[in-house]
Amino acid sequence: MSLPIREVRVTPIAFPDPPLLNVAGVHQPWALRTVVEVDAGDGLVGLGETYGDAPHLDLVRRAATALTGLDVWDLNGLRARVAAALGVVDEPDRHGLTGPSSAEKTLARVVSPFESGCLDVAGQATGRPVSDLLGGRVRDRVPFSAYLFYKWAAHPGAEPDEWGEALDPDGVVAQARRMIDRYGFTSIKLKGGVFAPDAEVEAIKALRAAFPDHPLRLDPNCGWTPATAIRVAKATEGLLEYLEDPTPGIDGMAEVAAATGMPLATNMCVIGFADIAEAFTKRAVGVVLSDHHYWGGLRASAALAEICRTFGVGVSMHSNSHLGVSLAAMVQLAAATPNLGYALDTHTPWQSGVDVVAEPLRFHEGAVTVPDTPGLGVTLDPDALERMHRDYLDCGIRERDDTGYMRGFVPDFTRRTAAW
Ligand SMILES: O=C([O-])C(=O)C[C@H](O)[C@@H](O)C(=O)[O-]
């Protein structure tokens, strides 16, 4: 049964984001996303969610115009059409939190939401969840981690948000407790690279004391030199299930990996298929965080997992600020990925219940139950889409810029790559 695309709608949206701190600066008051609707007629509308930064949005819009008439089953044709529509273009993001850019990564980022939309349509048309189209469900529940951030109590000049301040070990533990009480997460990730490494290790020790059974991770987004990373990795051996991107680059990570027993994870040095051979040959990483938004979609992420399995490398999953379409896609992918060995990252708790889908998937005891409904398992809330599009138009932000926003309050702030 061929299912030609009649129209693709591309809508940029914005939603409130708390002042979360990271190596690049601080999250702006609004996070941007783009919703893609792949309309195949007869009520079959498939969804994709991707970044909302203006340069990326331009590329997504350009690609969308090239897809009319494409059969949603023809995912190789999808990639070819998007590649032809874009030409060779390398469009970096400004925060750099998912590593350096490349033309391959740019193409992968643009293909991804359309692939999600096509798979959603195909699933709806055949009455099967997307996980079945990816090879079949191997788990019914997908566990997520409590993703903790150092944060300010409020955006400067605004009212405090519901999470409050977290700038020391007590604040971090209180944040963890609130998030775990609310969602039941059974593992914990702390975003680091904000304070000196020893202060962040103190926070990890406080989390260990407060949550003796929760696996812990620390992610300073390349904030440390290899020498510091080695010291910290040795100090936290046995305390962390993995240390994520302690230092920049494949060679730096390989140096740390060779000197310690700590499993190293990455979403900053293995970020495209071109990185795999060198990183795996040099044994730079023990765990790769997949992310369908920049690996080129759900099928590409499944292929990444297979390659990791072949080389004995673990697989976890990365998250940026996102909404319910992305969450559903992550859940479908995770459900169909046998060797996904870790709880997934998600920013969902930071979105305070705001969503663009009508009935977002929910966490119960730290996990999302994989939906049985056809397709991704979520539908758009048209009123929310319109409202969030208006917020996008009004918010004045067109590109995520954690560093620029931070400089508004700390003028000499510089990104802290290998700063400690
Ligand atoms: O390395 C990571 O896990 C991330 O980059 C995740 C998020 O982007 C996070 O760091 C953020 O949004 O500040």
Ligand SMILES: [Mg+2]
């Ligand atoms: Mg990371």
